[in-house]
Every structure is written in C-alpha cells, then in structure tokens.
Amino acid sequence: MEIDAVYEAGTLYLDERDELLILDQTLLPGERRYIPVKTAQEVWQAIYQLKVRGAPAIGVAAAYGLYVASKNIEENDAGKFCDKVREMSAYLAGARPTAVNLTWALERMEGALNLARAAGVPPQALRQALKEEALAIHREDRQVCFSIAQNGLTLLKKGMGLLTHCNAGALATTGCGTALAPIYLGQARGYGFRVFADETRPLLQGARLTAYELADAGVDVTVICDNMAASVMAQGRIDAVLVGCDRVAANGDAANKIGTLSVALAAKHYGIPFYVCAPTSTLDPACPDGAQIPIEQRDGAEIAQMWYRAPMVAEGAKTYNPAFDVTGHELITALITEKGVLYPPFDRAIAAVLRP
Structure with missing residues (x-):
C-alpha cells in the first residue's frame, strides 16, 4: 500500500x-x-x-x-x-x-x-x-x-479545501484512518489538499491529534476554533467536509463527536458536500434511527478544568458534556465505506451493503 x-x-x-x-x-x-x-x-x-x-x-x-x-x-x-x-x-x-x-x-x-x-x-x-x-x-x-481511502478519493479533486472535525485518522484506527484516509492517499498522489481541522472542544482531538498527525505527514493543515467553521465556509475556502463516526443507524443518521451536527448544518447551508467515512462495522442495522443511539455523557470537568491552570467555569454553574451528537441522514451527502460509496436513500443502501 x-x-x-x-x-x-x-x-x-x-x-x-x-x-x-x-x-x-x-x-x-x-x-x-x-x-x-x-x-x-x-x-x-x-x-x-x-x-x-x-x-x-x-x-x-x-x-x-x-x-x-x-x-x-x-x-x-x-x-x-x-x-x-x-x-x-x-x-x-x-x-x-x-x-x-x-x-x-x-x-x-x-x-x-x-x-x-x-x-x-x-x-x-x-x-x-x-x-x-x-x-x-x-x-x-x-x-x-x-479501501475507504480509495473510495473517498474518487469524490475529491486536486487542490481542494477540506474540513474535518475531531480525529478520524491513523490515531483513531490501526491503519491510515477513515475521514483522513482519502487525505493521506491524496497526499501520496500529489493532490495538494488544504485541510482545516476544527479544534473539537472540549477534548481538542482536532487540535491535538488531527493536526499532529497531518502535519507530521507533510499535509497542509490549519487548525480553527469550532465556531469558525461556518465563517471559513462562507469565505469559499471549503470544498468538502470529511468526518468519521461512531455509529450509523439503519436510516443513515450518524453519531459522531459533539459539534459534527453544527458543521453539517453549515455545510448544507453553503451547498458543500458532507461525507461521513465509516467502516461497515460501524453500520448498525438494529438501530432504526439516530434517536435510538445511546449518547455517552462525560464529566463536566473536561469543559471546566481540563486545559486550564484554574477552573474556567464560574463556581455554581452547571456543565453539560455529551460526547457525541447525531447528524440526520438528510444532511449527509454520502457514506464512504470500504465496500463503496453509499448514497440516499440510505436505508436501502445500508441494507444492501450489509446483505450477506
């Protein structure tokens, strides 16, 4: 390879x-x-x-x-x-x-x-x-x-500006990643992508991990705060969004790191393709839709204290820290899997790709 x-x-x-x-x-x-x-x-x-x-x-x-x-x-x-x-x-x-x-x-x-x-x-x-x-x-x-790298690269063109959220690269897999896999393959083939990585609060997977591995591989990567994604899209600097996911329901709803939904909504508004890269092992036909996906709730200290010398949230204020959100299938352009690119209607496409 x-x-x-x-x-x-x-x-x-x-x-x-x-x-x-x-x-x-x-x-x-x-x-x-x-x-x-x-x-x-x-x-x-x-x-x-x-x-x-x-x-x-x-x-x-x-x-x-x-x-x-x-x-x-x-x-x-x-x-x-x-x-x-x-x-x-x-x-x-x-x-x-x-x-x-x-x-x-x-x-x-x-x-x-x-x-x-x-x-x-x-x-x-x-x-x-x-x-x-x-x-x-x-x-x-x-x-x-x-295989996801190969299938994903067919949807991309040289010189594209790509945005990703969280980390779905080599550090999130034991290979070259899912959402970052087409970027790595494009880098090897001279595509010259410009990648914008959301920092991904509160655990900063984009800033700490995605930027780390892409920069180390020589990829042109720029870290932006999560609340800058829509602005960068409005400036015309993003041609496609690539994200990974932790579970895809039978209807195509996808759970990914918190903040992904906001990116998908902005991409829909600006007419930017939004691709979810997922191995078929992440497809869950037993889960009918995103409302049935269990969302992990994590300690509020990750928001208030983890990256600060002193607490950054006022004493007495509550925190709400879901680890994931669900992007509805209507916001997803395609699912990129190792078995091919799946397009809407996702319920039929998912059932077909999982059929023995």
Missing part, C-alpha cells in the same frame, strides 16, 4: 512478548508513549479515559484486550473459562456505549470462542482462538482503512 507507512508503529500492537501496548493519546502532542495493558480493568480504563479512542481503534483494542485479559484466567475447565471470558467481554462493552465497533469486535471474539468451544478444545486452545481472531480484526481494520 502506498500509504501503509503512515504511523507504522500503530495506535496499538501486540509485541514480541505477547503483551498489548497502547499509544496513550492523552499525552499527545507533547509526548508519544506506549503503555502496557494486561487486565480487563486496565483495558476498560484505557478506553474510557481516551488513551485509545476512535471507533475502529477501540474495537481492535477491545479484541486484543479480551485476549490478554484471558491469560489471567486460571481455569482448567473449558466451560468455566468461557464463562469468565464472556463476563470480561460484557464488562469491556460498557466502556464507551456509543461506539458500535466496541460491541461488534467483542461479539466477533465471543463467536470465535464459541466455535472453538464447540470443537471441545482445552482452555489454552480457546485462548489461542481469541488471539487469532484479534489478529484478524487488526489486519482487516488496516485493509478497510485503505
């Missing part, structure tokens, strides 16, 4: 000692440090505390995490071993409720466990089945990212 070298070390990986190492994204851009995770509790905390984040990366982390945590199970009975693995899986699934990739990956891991259990193998072989499935999920994520 011509962009396979993007962050080759990866967001996370299983090392030669069979230990899971995760890039702690809470330290970026100032420090690049990998941390070991060995227990289900450590995996849960790494996901919840955003040390690893981005729907695809969360899925891969959970898969590897279930495997490494299973090595702590001292049980010679295969049935009891499986019961404990399922308990761990249910526990990990609660770390980030909005990202459907988390439960998708864990369900795949449980499916591999069930197949191995049906074969009557001992716990050690069951553990090996978990490892092989986690490795497969990891390999597939890298390929999915590249």
